[in-house]
Amino acid sequence: MLWAALLLPSAPDAESPPIDAVRGLSLWCLQFTPRVAIVEESAVVMELKASVRLFGGGKALRARVEEEAKDLGVTQVSWAPTSLAAVAFARAGVPNGFREPLDRLLDRLPMSCLVGVTRHEATLSRIGCRTLGDVRKLPRGGLSRRFDKELLCQLDQAYGLLPEAHERVVMPETFRSRLELPSRIEHAPAILFGARRLLMQLCGWLTARHAGVTTCTLKWCHDVMRSKTAGDGGELTIRTAEPMRDLEHLSRLLAEHLAKVELKAPVGDLELLADDVIPLEERSASLIPDPRAGDESLTLVLERIAARLGADKVLRPVTGEDHRPEWSVHWQPAPLPHPRQLARQDELPQPNFLLDKPLRLDTHENRPRFQGPLQLITGPHRVEGGWWHRVSAEEGATALNVQRDYWVANSAYAGTLWIYQERLADDQTAWYLQGRFA
Structure with missing residues (x-):
């Protein structure tokens, strides 16, 4: 088994991170595997053994998860053969749980790494226990009589002696995610930092659903210490020419729109909603490398320019069913409607x-x-x-x-x-x- 545990920083006035942030992180994880769970409302775990080949091998998969998780605010990603062991390693700051035998690595961890043991840490410390290995050395009969069954159960599950059972994260039918900003924002372009995290969650959710988005709405709430004329907040709708889940393009498109927004009061919370979600036809990857694969399409370039200059400043031709040249082409603002809505061009040669x-x-x-x-x-x-x-x-x-x-x-x-x-x-x-x- 290959389990990954991801930890978010705790809120300043709480022992665990905000639940909205944890749920948003779990939505992003669904793009890698459906076996995603939230453990103790503070960590997200996912089992990736069946996804290794799909993402180009274990090394490439680990590198991608760790690199992209940083942009979501994840402070620690740890890997282990069991989910509770991965969570314990993440809390202890140990990234790799495969470098040594599992029991040897776990025995060196402090008792605070497992919640089932932490509840009895005061009592166990008075009898000389400092690590998980010290607790394991105690007689099992005495532990089962003096403490609840959760202590031994979590120890056995972490060490792989008992099977683990988690309630999986259910993929929602609609996407709606909130984010509380660490500080108040007074200028609209600065919203992009927090909005990008929501866009990453959206792209992960879309990947898991094999779909793309054509319309999404970013909402923001003003700080409670605001003037009466400022209102509760504002919103911004982003539309794309074709269904997509390209994070970089959505981020650039949002940045162009935010550059035109003037906030009426400082912003403290963000919310992202996916309005129009359309299934995508997946394309099989080619065995022959295509050097053009990384280039941005003309449609996406025109879409970004239209967001900057205005839709009426970027025009594209749309063919119509008319044999007279003056009436066979009409100019419409970019982006164009779906290609299936366009008329077929005449097969005879037509001038440019x-x-x-x-x-x-x-x-x-x-x-x-x-x-x-x-x-x-x-x-x-x-x-x-x-x-x-x-x-x-x-x-x-x-x-x-x-x-x-x-x-x-x-x-x-x-x-x-x-x-x-x-x-x-x-x-x-x-x-x-x-x-x-x-």
Whole structure:
């Protein structure tokens, strides 16, 4: 068995850490294994033997747990063959319970490392006991008669002589976690330090549920010593373009939003809620390393820029089901809706850039010219219709009807162009430049 015990610092006026912090830590642990339990409301233990291969081996798993646990405020992570032994090692500051035989390491620990023994520490110290090994040397019959059964039970479970039974942490259907800040915060960007811990808990919960979040809300409560006009607190909603559980991106996105917030009073408590949770389709890892795997996608980059400059400052094209080039693409603020909501693009070649207004071309012997003669490559592609769109004008309603033959043309100086031929009222034709290919 491979048990890990994680300890949080105790509150200044209490013997154990806040229960909200312990429960939040247990939610983060669920991403590694479902066998997570809270021991004596002060420590979180998890059994990781079955997860070693999944996370790249025991050494990699230990390194990841210990490194990420620091950001959650964990002061000690210890490893042992039993859960109570891991908790005892964590309280004694011993990180590795596998370097020597278990009984030899436990025998050297003080009695305060096991709660079942600590309750009788005063009595046991008067008869010369200082360590767990001293207690084990006492006659078992006398211990069972003079003390409660919890003392011997915890000793036997810690040493692996009796099976352990813990009430596992049940994964909640919704995520809601609170954090009491160690000191009052007066500037909104400083909230990110505490909010990142809540985001780590959220990402752990999402990983355990194989899901991602598209909307989450960060709430804060003002200090009780506040003005009447400040209110109880405030909140901030974060939205993402696609379901995700990327801690770094969520942190950067939150930082951009917090930079625009001005607190009305000092903040003492934070709360994070996951509003929209969507299941994710997991992708199998490739056996061939992909150097691009660590790059941030364009969607995430645009999302962060939109959070900084405003959604109306970052636009992306959305295709529509219309054969007229002027109406086939619409510009919407980023981020885009889900890809399944987008219309399919025409399979015919379309230009990368359209002119705001078509440019009439010069002709020679009814052949179009633009910086010299144009060579027609493909076409014609006839577009006719649009009578359903009308605009009001001073002289009356004008139909946006078009009758055009589109061509892909090549210019020796301007590159590949998108032009069309339009039939005029006097049975004449005119050529126009509509767009360019990149």
